[in-house]
Amino acid sequence: MPNQGKKRKKEIFSPSDVMTLSVPLWVFDVDHSKIVWANDSARDLWHAETFEELFAREMASDMSDSISARLKQYQSSFSLNDKAFHEVWTLYPNNLPVTYNVRMSRHNLPDGRIGMLCEAKAQEHRTPHRLRSAEALNHIPVCISLFSMAGDLLYMNTEANKKYGVEAAVLQDRFDDQSDYQTITSDLRNNKSASLICRVVCGENLRWHELSATACHDPTTGEETILLSEFDVTGLKEQEQKVRFLAHHDLLTGLYSRNYVNQIFPIQLSDALKAQTPLAMLLIDLDNFKAINDTLGHVVGDRLLIYVAALLESIVGSHGQIARLGGDEFVILMPYQYVTELETICHRILVDMSSDCTFDDHIVNSKASIGVSLFPEHGRDLSSLMQHADLALYEAKDAGRNTHRYFRPELQKAALVKRTLEKELTLAIERKEFELFYQPRVDCQKQTVLSAEALMRWHHPQKGIVLPGDFIEALEETGLIHQAGDWIIEQAGKDQRRLAKSGYDFPLSINISPKQFERSDFVLRLQENLAKTGCPTDRIEIELTEGMLMGEGYDAKSILTKLCDVGFSIAIDDFGTGYSNLAYIQDYPISSLKVDRSFMQMIDDQSPVIGMILSLCRLVSVTAVAEGVETIGQLEWLQLNHCNQYQGFLYSKPLPLTDLFGLLKDPPQLVTGTGLVEGRDMEISWAV
Template sequence: MSGRRGTETATLAAMLKPSYATPVATDAVLSVLGRLHHPVWVFDIDRSKVVWANAGALEVWHAESLEVLSTRDMATDMSESVAHRLRQFQQDFIRHDARFSEIWTLYPKGLPRTLRVMFSGMQMLDGRMAMLCEGLGEQQGDPETLRSAEALLHTTVMISLFERHGDVLYRNPAARDAVSDPTEALSAHFAEAQDLQALLDDVQRVGQGRRIARVQTSRGECWHEIAARACHDAVTGGEAVLFSEVDISELKQTEARAHYQSLHDPLTGLPNRHFVAQGFQARLDELRARGHQAALMFIDLDRFKDVNDSLGHAAGDALLIRVAERLRLEVRSEGLVARLGGDEFLVLVSAADIAAEAEVLSERLLSALSGTVQLDEATVRVTPSIGVCLFPRDGEDMDALMRHADLAMYLAKDEGRHRVAFFMPALNTAVQTRLALENELRQALQQQEFEVFYQPRLDVATGRLMGAEALVRWRHPERGLVDPGTFIPACEDSGQISKLGAWVLEQAARQQLHWRQRGWALTVSVNLSPCQFADPALLQTVQAIVLETGCDPQDLELEITESVLLGHDEHTVQVLNALRDMGFGISIDDFGTGYSNLAYLRHYPITVLKIDRSFVDEHSQARPITGLIVTLSRALGLRVVAEGVETVEQLDWLRTQGCDEFQGFLVSPPLSVTAFEGLLKACDPHPSSGAAVPWVPPMPCAHPASGGPWRVQ
């Protein structure tokens, strides 16, 4: 070795620690390596530089000297895949004292040289791990072989070669990344032994196999799509199995999320209608096999649509989440809970004495779901209606049970809401009746079977007839007058209320105009249901009625329920302001029974407050509040109308409270147009077009049409 070579060897020796279990000095070892004819070089992995090379290595790298070679920055044109493989080697040298033999293509000065290289670790004095590279021979294979070896280095597909008994022979960089230990056997890779066995059985039988399986990786448990093929080890000629794996964990997670989402409600996290069809039915099948009984409970929130229409869907969603939480808390692991959609929930429970258990649990749920809920600035009172049916008594499958529980729930609503009802066979007849009623209502609208009645409104202080409230009646061709409590809910449920409400408003507008032309200057009020108020076409419909009838909106009041104001949202304000700008008065009907309070009324263009009959009844605990309502209404510039006045004592008391107007059976029930005009003529037989509202002296007597006391001239 020349003096220069000796200097280079001594320099490297000063950088390296002895790494062999022999007493041979490092410089002596390097001196021996320098005499070898096959290429040997030491590569500083961290700095991407060759720090020592023998003559054979200089020839491979096309370098005139080590000084020239060591100045080359190998990272300049090194691919990420190669850099990553070198870092893998470095870690395995440190942790496992590993050695690797691979075919590598080097690119000295851009020219490819393909060699089989043995890689091993060599620690430097500063503690870093370098790599001793021994070129074992130049490879002269065909281009496809060379390219396939290069592809193995760069591909993200995990390629591994195992002996038949499971010891690893080779892992490409992607496969090496997937394991913590480079010597890990095949059996340790699979999370489930039966997956590996199934693959090997397929390989044994037909030479290849494919399977999606859970595997243990350096990143934890993952899902891999694995293909296995029988082959031979190119080195020993022994039987081997080649594995190729693709990580599909993200796909499996996406599938799992999609599957979960398809069976669960995204808002509440509860199982949804699709889950009910599968999971609830599966639970019933289990119970049937064991001879057990169960109860299905259909839960619907009372007047939930009012909350949605007035507060907005965000508040409605928040309420549904609260209800779901309460259901989970009450049912716990005793049964299944699901949300069908909207405000409808299902509960399935089983017990030895199911009838008794269903009664106890349903009452508990009724209590748990009832009460007030704070939604932002609004306080909402929540009540449920619950229908219950029993398995197998009331049905053998989910379709029958859901249908019967739904019928029982509607029975609970028909009986006044906020209660529990159990299924009875007679309810099937009731459903047919309800469907028939909805069909009859459609025909009634087409054939104009509805009629508007009017209930008088009088001045409390003077007894003067100030106006009337328009109330719709159905004059059925066979059953006569049908009570509104029978057909109005059916109109709301079937979506016909907006059409009916528009018709009532048009009839009232025409009637008011007719009375004014005859000299009776009355204010007529017309109810707008929450569904009607929420109709996007409301303003357009009202404007069209004004234009078509030629009425003066200042002679009309539109009555809305408190629930419409519940949201205090901008849309509600805009609609009310638009109606007020047209000239309509705005009245709050049945004030005190809903959610709002007087403080909120200042945000809206309200003109009249109609207090509920419960504030008038002398036996009501709410009666003392009436004076406060009247006082605050005066401060807000509102007129106060008392509803449901039935006795002279009530009227006298309202007079002391300062109430403005009243209506009720003390004067008259709602009257047909003919009967109401009879009342008008009795009050003012010779009206003039410019006259004020008729005056009625305070002389009680019996109204001929109603049989109740009223005041005549």
């Protein structure tokens, strides 16, 4: 024997006969994956010519990750106690497989580290099938454990040892929830088998395992045992939880989603009905959110939504459930005892949301409107509650926004009327039930017609002629206003051509809805539809309301400039009722300014204001048009104060095109204090 081998033997073992034992013994340095001592039988087992050759072998390269991990686990266990382990191992000296029953125990190395003393006993009667089974158990990524019926550990394969460690010796201790352990053992008693997906304790971690347990017998003792196989499904479980979260939560705010509302709220309503628990549904919609998105960008808009979500959670807390339905709409479902509780919640939401918040140096203030429906009196199902809260929300917005309203049955009746109107308007467009009436715009001094305003009329099959005030809002809300707008510009172009051919080549003006004005293709649509008629663009004037100049979400000046560039002229309708002024108006390419009719009705009280407007119009070279002129006295005042044009029942009510031709051929005769104006007499008796 080499002297180095003998020296190592004397350093590690004192018995002199240990070298000649027939049982292979060796000490394994787990940290360096090397044999550091062996007896003669072990040298033979490993097919080494010399001890030097054996001790120089680097065994890590031939060792699988699972075996390496298992040896590390044993080493860790040895640091806690002197317990020994018995396992069937297939060793590969010089790549030749030999199977032994190996006993592994603690051995202290000279430098103080913990090594492993291995004792091998040959397995002479094991069949190839059983040898392969034993080898597979040590390599498969499935935890295999054998327990006594009392739950004491009898065996663990490499994967189970890696997951639980050698100290996990009691079956019950593996379960995070002891009810899962009770389920497994109960099923085993009744059915001899059990399966379950549950959380298990793996050291300091919790994992999800799919467990399969079978009642069997210990092959060595014949006693009843529990064979447990476990597959780690933590990744699948986490993915399942993620999918469930995504299905029920809004990604931006983290609140519940519309999908959650549709699936879970009905269950909660049913439970509340059984328990006779009153609930309130609060439907919340941000005021002017679109303008914030359009002016400051979607990033700021998203941050505002996140801010609002956090604010609602701080107010409602765990007392109710909050969901984002989409866009800037949120819903809260919460129990209550007294309406005063809801008043407090609504008031706090409105006050807190009215406070300024800052995002990237942008000060944002987004007020909200709230509609409230109560369960069960306003509905016993989700659809009814949502519909009624939505009606209450619309009433809150109609009331000026930044307020809340409760559902009332009257709102449903009004909604039914509105829906009926919307259906009738759709049919009206298809059946071409609309007609344009024209009201002349007249020179104040000469009483000659200089222009005419196109006004929409609806020939309703049952109601007769319906005025725009009764249906324009419905056209806007349904989006039908764009189809109606296309028809108006085309019809006005055709009528202007008919007038021109008859010798009355003056421009016609058409009114534009804010919904049309904010569309990116607004100017192009006007051009394309007017081009179908052959009418020049300079024969059409576009009338906008004062408020449209101040609208958010679009560049009004840019749009007006485009209109003028292609030939249209611009008039501002109902001036004096909005927020602009003449100093502001002069920055826009405006050709005419129409003073609102309310000034004419109070001309004695408002004459200084009207006089100032007329003077400023002359200074900035804008044509002043007085609306709603109904008396000779009003006309005389306008003549004396040098108003350019007027429009009103004094000269003519709105007329169909055929009647307008008659008026132009035989104009009315008006006598004022400033002199006789030729024309026919007329009686002022039309209703407004």
